[in-house]
Amino acid sequence: MSNKLLFDMYGVLMRAPSPEDLIALEERVAPASSEDFWAAYYALRPDYDAGIASVEHYWGDVLKQCGAQDEDPKAIAEFENSRLLEEVPEMVQLLDDLIDDGHTVGILSNMPTSLSVLVRERHEWLDHCAAVALSCDIGVAKPRPEAYRVAVDALGGTPQETYFFDDNEAYVEGAREAGLNAFLFRDRETVLECLRDLS
Numbered sequence: 001m002s003n004k005l006l007f008d009m010y011g012v013l014m015r016a017p018s019p020e021d022l023i024a025l026e027e028r029v030a031p032a033s034s035e036d037f038w039a040a041y042y043a044l045r046p047d048y049d050a051g052i053a054s055v056e057h058y059w060g061d062v063l064k065q066c067g068a069q070d071e072d073p074k075a076i077a078e079f080e081n082s083r084l085l086e087e088v089p090e091m092v093q094l095l096d097d098l099i100d101d102g103h104t105v106g107i108l109s110n111m112p113t114s115l116s117v118l119v120r121e122r123h124e125w126l127d128h129c130a131a132v133a134l135s136c137d138i139g140v141a142k143p144r145p146e147a148y149r150v151a152v153d154a155l156g157g158t159p160q161e162t163y164f165f166d167d168n169e170a171y172v173e174g175a176r177e178a179g180l181n182a183f184l185f186r187d188r189e190t191v192l193e194c195l196r197d198l199s
Helices: 019-029 034-043 045-049 055-065 073-082 089-100 113-122 124-128 145-155 169-177 188-198
Strands: 004-007 104-109 131-134 162-166 181-184
Touching (some): 004 145, 019 034, 019 073, 089 104, 131 145, 145 162, 162 188, 169 181
Parallel strands (some): 004 104
């Protein structure tokens, strides 16, 4: 039986930043205030992920708000991106197996333009997917409902027949509000259990 399956990238198909990665990023930025750094990092991120704010604008504003404005925004972005390129082999293999089994598989992920270029260059398995909806390409980031609608349309289905997997509860809830069948991803068994229930 063929199903329309939509996957997040980080925390599902790609390694999410570890606590050590976050510490390393903060140390690289060397903010005057750690609290101000992370507040700005997350508050300004949606426009960066959606391709609205450039590297210079996003990181320039973050650095300014946390008191580290003498740092080079491009260098900080390159440092962060370099730690976001590792795939989860068992999940990439599962993705390919699902495609081989006849499922229609797509990606919906929040990702800034500078990172998306590197990810596409290094991970050719993205080309195996029926649809790849990255926030920087579609101009909107999860959990905005438009992000889910664009991804579902690209996958060629409807929200009601699309099954979405994400490790972020807010994004799972956003998908459910948009009408998708959404599941909080914990490991590959989350996907396999869902497929067993559908068969």
